[in-house]
Amino acid sequence: MIHSQFIKKLGFLLVGLLMFFPLTAQIHANEKLVYSGSYFLSGMMTNVAQITMSTEMLKTSKKSYLHLSVEAATFQKWDSYFKIRDLYESYVDPQSLKPSLYQRNVYEGGYTKTEKYTFLPDGKTVKSVTRRKNGPVKTNSVSINPKTIDVVTLIYKLRTINFSTIRPGQFIAFQTIFDEKEYPVWIKFIGKETISTSTLGKQACFKLSISSKTNKLKGTDKNLIWITADSKKIPCLIEFSIPVGTGRVSLINVSGV
């Protein structure tokens, strides 16, 4: 009873925080951020894959969309052992970053999965079409919160948070959809920290901790992201802890930001 009341209060607090702190869109087309992904193997960080985040405009006959994409590809030396070619894409409103379409195309060591979520105009429904490996195509309808976003949009939304009004220790709540389920995601603002990057040199960054009600992320304050504390808000370092190990994603190239 006490526990559920606490959860409710926390929920109200988080929603309140999200409404209080405005999000200022500042994502432009033709941005390209390239990262090197490392995995902690036998006590050492080993470079495993390249992750590319890019944006471009897509025009239809009636509207313009910002196409956000996150691409993960193993380095050539790993391809013979465990090849990864993952593509996560989202088509969003250029101003509000509200998603209309999310696509996921995964190839991981022979395993394939495709997903397409269409955010219907009623704002409460996502139509999903999924296919795993050689399985049948499945269609589903998922009821969502009007503010629910996909994981790609979530990454870009982090760059639009106005950190100047947030105190260390405060949370910001997001609702995301992944694997056809809605998950609450909490972003904790830990504070400012200066870190060294290979491309940008020493950078003052906002340090954030990501947590969610899912078994895909492990530990408290073990999934961290550092975003440059300037107007560009470039994610320059990510540390993650997942059930199969820990790793790091470091920025290696920036263009168009």
Added chain:
Amino acid sequence: MRNILIILSVIFGLLGIVFVILPMGTIAFLPAGIALALSIIAYFVSGKSKRKFPYILMILSFLLLLSAGAKKVFVEDTVKVEKQFLEEKQQAKQDAQKELENLEDLE
């Protein structure tokens, strides 16, 4: 003592070879370094007439360390550009455009 050191040095050396071949970056330094250290000790604890094998192990371990270092310095992390993946990306974009236009008709 000498034999144990030689056996351990051979085991770590073999492990080093495996890690140098596998794409595991600097991990190979660890077994190769241990193999070198053990072979050096084995060399000094061996009698003067029995130093040939530990000496060979020393040279091999050192070459292993050099190979791991050369791999780290000269082999760049690159992603192979695949035609199929590029085509899939292009197809995904075309499908998305159609899907978005269908979605706009529902509004």
